[in-house]
Amino acid sequence: MKILAVCGLGQGTSLILRMNIEDVLRELGVDAEVDHMDVSAAAAEKADMIVASPQLAPLLAGHKAKVVVVNSYLNKAEIKKAIQENL
Template identity: 45%
Template sequence: MNILCVCGNGIGTSVLLKVNVESVAADLGVDVNVTTSDAGSAKGTANMNDLVLTSAELAPELEGT
């Protein structure tokens, strides 16, 4: 499963989220490939992922991708 974690700059919150997602996936025995991105770049790559995780504030920017 490909998961994209998105935050405003792609280096803070998204990295923390990635670490947590990978930890939970490992505990559940789920194979994941987790990447991070800033909101602007995610608009072009979000559709290549199975799941996109972001904040409620940034979610409207990614609608339709």
């Protein structure tokens, strides 16, 4: 499984989200490749799941991956719940 952590510029915020997703996946015992990038790059990237904010999710409409929306990239409980609901 490939998961993308997405933010507007693909720099710091998506990296924080990526680390939190990796922590959650370890906790859940799920093996996945997690990468971080900007929303434009993610639109062209192959993935199974994309985690993005409510503001960025519409830009990924039509992508073959499941687009999972989280409000806070820092809230591991929210990230965990969103990922569990979309596995």
